[in-house]
Amino acid sequence: RDWRLAAVHRASTGREVAIAVIDSGIDAGHPDLNVRGGIDCSTGSPVKVTSTDDVGHGTFVAGVIGAKDNDLGVIGTAPGTPLWSVRVVDDAGLITEEMLNCAIDWVTATRKDKNPDNDIQVANISIGGPGTETANCGKGTDPMHYALCRSINAGVAYAVAAGNSGQDIARFVPATYDEVLTATAIADFDGKPDGLADPLCGSEDWSKIGQLDDQPAYFSNYASGSEDREHTVAAPGVCMTSTTPGGYGVAHGTSFASPAVAGSLALGERLEQMRRTLLAEKSSGTTISRD
Secondary structure, eight states: OHHHHHHHHHHHTSOOOEEEEEESOOOTTOTTOOEEEEEEOTTSSOEEEOOOOSSSHHHHHHHHHHOOSSSSSOOOSSTTOOEEEEEOOOTTSOOOHHHHHHHHHHHHHHTTSSOGGGOEEEEEEOOOEEOOOOGGGGTTTOHHHHHHHHHHHTTOEEEEEOOSSSSBGGGEETTTOTTSEEEEEEEOSSSOTTSOSOOEETTEEGGGGTOOTTEEOTTOOBOOSHHHHTTEEEEEOSSEEEEETTEEEEEOSHHHHHHHHHHHHHHHHHHHHHHHHHHHHHHHTOOOOOO
């Protein structure tokens, strides 16, 4: 019906789903990325900055999420989605829990301020460290867990990396927290589900280390406990091509499976916006021409 076409058009041109990349920064000048703003939490307090990335990790994550669908380089999971860089790596390359809590709290604040243009709906954390699940969202015992729960309650969905040590995520945070969506990595060498592709990444033959197509990445952490399995998904994390500062590159890791999940969450939110718009149009009985 005509109202469906009009509703889909309005939904697809409505408010975009913004994603925060809590990482080493993003190359804001990269022509294949839609970077809307930058925050630096490397001192433990949020400072508005023009985003840069001396490490490259965050820029790679950003491309997996949202590299534009254009004539350049690569296409991300949610092409062109607005990205906010939240830097949590200091000049010495260190990451602290204080920095991460600063980033999470800043993301939460975007949901509560009076500016609708900076509302973060999805955040990606491709960072982790040793730790275990804490009860009651870590209230009084685990500041990062508690910060994440407050953020999720404010309406932010979090995708996080499982880790790359081939161990159970029950030993790592934030991966083991029940409230986040944790991404393990699989190897997919041809984008097809048949498992028949030769395990080649450029000149690298991954069969030499036993890696097969469409199978869990040999390095990926995993979920064995029933509660952890409920919030864990798998996504491509081997031979990933994405943006790097000033160019493009190839890398491997659950760090790059997680942003594929974050981009998928953004696409899901866009579909939900479309569904709500379609239902509203149908309920109102509005008939609108294709023009």
